[in-house]
Amino acid sequence: MISSLRFIVDDSVSIAYPTLYRSIVRALEYVTLTRFELSFSVNKSSPxxxxxxxxxxxxxxxxxxxxxxxxxxxxxxxxxxx
Structure with missing residues (x-):
């Protein structure tokens, strides 16, 4: 771990399509919060x-x-x- 590393704001875009990326993330969050049967089946497979x-x-x-x-x-x- 580097304790002296400092970050600064960089205005360059590292994602080619940031709007599409945010849309996909929002959709996945919506599915995990509203479809409890999917969350249950995923959780059931991990003991x-x-x-x-x-x-x-x-x-x-x-x-x-x-x-x-x-x-x-x-x-x-x-x-x-x-």
Whole structure:
């Protein structure tokens, strides 16, 4: 892990079709939140029901706006919940 690495805002687009990408992500989020029978069948096939949480925070080292950022992921088995 590199602790002295600093990121800055880059205005270049790294995705060829960002609107299509956002649309696909929104559709997948909608399916996982509204189709519980699909979530049940996916979860039923993974017998590992352990809860794993990852979190990370950055305390105002953003060189552009000096704001703190925090993120987390919660997994139940192999499935991302939040």
């Amino acid at each position: 590992n029901y352990s809860i794993v949480v990852f979190s990370d925070s950055d305390w105002a080292t953003d060189l552009d706006d000096r704001k703190s950022t925090t993120g987390y992921c919660i997994f139940v088995g192999r499935n991302l919940v939040s």
